[in-house]
Amino acid sequence: MNTKTMKAWTFKRYGKLPDAGFDDVDIPSPGANEMLVKVCAVGLNPIDNMIPTGIFRPVLRFQLPAIQGSDLSGIVTAVGKDVTRFRPGDAVFASIFDTGNGSLAEFAVVSEGAAALKPANLDFLQAASLPMVSLTAWQALAERAGLRSGQKVFIPAGSGGIGTLAIQLAKQMGATVATTTSTGNVEWLKPLGADQVIDYKKQAFTDVLAEVDVVLGTIRGEAMEKAIAILRPGGKIVSLVGPLDAAFARARGLNVLLTLVFAFMSRRIMRLAKKRGVSYSFLFVRPDGERLSKIGSLLETEQIKPVIDRVFPFAETRQALAYLAEGHAKGKVVVRMPD
Template structure:
């Protein structure tokens, strides 16, 4: 089958289409004919080797994490799906990819595609939906009336997280460029910072939660907008000791990640707030809950551009520019 792969880590990962063997499934897996694959910033980061100590791939490795498609084969232990079912799923952190004609998907990672979405729309959801859910609901237990700052509100994570936070009853602040101010307001943002005109840390205050989505010193600056007892949940790092322990990593990485996060940890303690790093995980049950919100039109996918399968690499290059308004998706079939 045809798949978009990378052959090595580093500055020249040799990304391109290759013929690879169609996956064979385990008893608890589905073989899915991929109709669409959602792209995420980490898809561009993985071939650089940034996450090589954490994410395990056999090279050459297929790129991509999100998919939507049709089940064409089920393993002997599968109980929730049958051949012909339309599903969507995240394969992130499973050592396999989605930008391919077929993919093996663990039953536990899959959910039924909402009937009111096509495959492209469904493929836009898994990683951003699960990330927002696991940060806002599972870890932060966001409550009605609390204030959450979601930077980069017009991006893939931001467009979904704003809607989900509003569904949970929170007041949402965000930052974006001038041209996207009205877009994020339509999604539900209450307090919008045009970062071309203002610095968020000079305007916002008394927030309960910050979702760390911007690299650089934005996470450190976020400490100052939180009320005592508030928290930062970072999606972009630095990685912390708790993450190393949760993945049963050795003492070396526990020490390295502790050192990486030492500055933000000290700053957080000084201001009586909490910092943690979140690494999203596949979860079909949570995708089912997100799917129900979609069916009831409480949230919706926001898609910037759709690339044909043959132009998947150009889709990744477009995403890497950092200007996407919502999600970038590859239409495979």
């Protein structure tokens, strides 16, 4: 690699054929409040596969060709003139989701406010697996749902990337945690803090759970609507997978047409929620280095731990994204960058 270009995994268009692959692109230059980070590892998230399809095109802004990937860990190599919390040589981790930048590259630009120092007890692979899932879990459970000690939360698909972290974080908040998984993962999930593990191949969660305070929506389709029935009156369901709602459109300053479209998309689940006396909302995670630092403290004291399913070399990024898309990973899928 010369001093001006880097290898990156990009997509060139939206749709079923996004023309994704490796490209040589210019190394980005950090702005006044940004840092250039040499990427050591990238944690993959389901939305990384969804973005090239165009499903979030009205909401997320990318200049094509765009670099995929949202989470990273690495070493700061340069800082903008207004950066005060970090300096070259610092080991950091961050989510750069919703910033117009991507992490599946040899270098990435990271805003100062999105980054945190890497916990000293974690390697770069472990650190890269955490930003989006930990921030999502915190913002959904603590900030949006107001989950409190003594309450009961249902986190479907507990063995997935978000589930394995959300279960641990909910337990740290003092909640009783119920989850679903397949037969082979039932005993595997209990040490993470799940109080009630339902084998979805043997039981329907609607036959087992009732009077739940909070549901973390992690599964698309009718499961989201069925979850409304297990909530107590006044309970909350926070969805990470849709449908998008009008409140989300307004919060992002989208136009009236998109607001109406999202209201139409969510009309059925909103009607069901209102009938049950519960609330529904859709959440998009936001980068937050300050919260990531606090989560880092829990990691350093091993109150929560990263869970990694598989690590792929950067050269096998296509295979890594395909494996993630299968939906069977136990924990996170991580890409290791070349030394």
